[in-house]
Amino acid sequence: MRNQILLLVFFFLIPFYGFSQSSAEQSLDQLIQKKIKYNSNTKRGFCIQVYNGNEKQAIQHIVQFSALFPNIQIKRIYNVPEWKVQTQIYKTRLEADRVLNQIKLEYSGARVVYLNATGHF
Missing domain, CATH: 1.20.5 (Single alpha-helices involved in coiled-coils or other helix-helix interfaces)
Structure with a gap:
């Protein structure tokens, strides 16, 4: 049973x-x-921040960066109280790190930053 x-x-x-x-x-x-x-x-991703400071020097960095790296898009962003100069958005951290290795030769203070869906920190 x-x-x-x-x-x-x-x-x-x-x-x-x-x-x-x-x-x-x-x-x-x-x-x-x-x-x-x-x-x-979503438009999240990573970009490389080249400069953080006043507007006049941010403009100078954009001109200099564009001459050194014509294939990389760059933009200037105002986040109170400073201006930021950042590259185009990369989908993965690995992509951003590869580009950072090239940029670090000219801009030792450059760093990869994570962007949220709005394109800001």
Whole structure:
């Protein structure tokens, strides 16, 4: 009798276990797809900050940087109370670090900074 009960429990629980397992896998796949979509829609990333200070020197740094690195886009941003000179946005830290290695030869104080979805710190 005991063996029959165990056999019945076994046959009834296995199909439900298998169903919940595949349901969990589907949920995980859906979650991964949502994360991929979210990451592709946001503008987060990394840039290289070349200068942080007053406006006059920020403009000078932009002119000098553009002459030294014509293939890298650069911009000037005002965050009270200082001006920041930053490069284009890179999707990964690895990309930004590779460019930083080149820039550090001319700008030893340059550093990689993380940008949130609005493009600011």
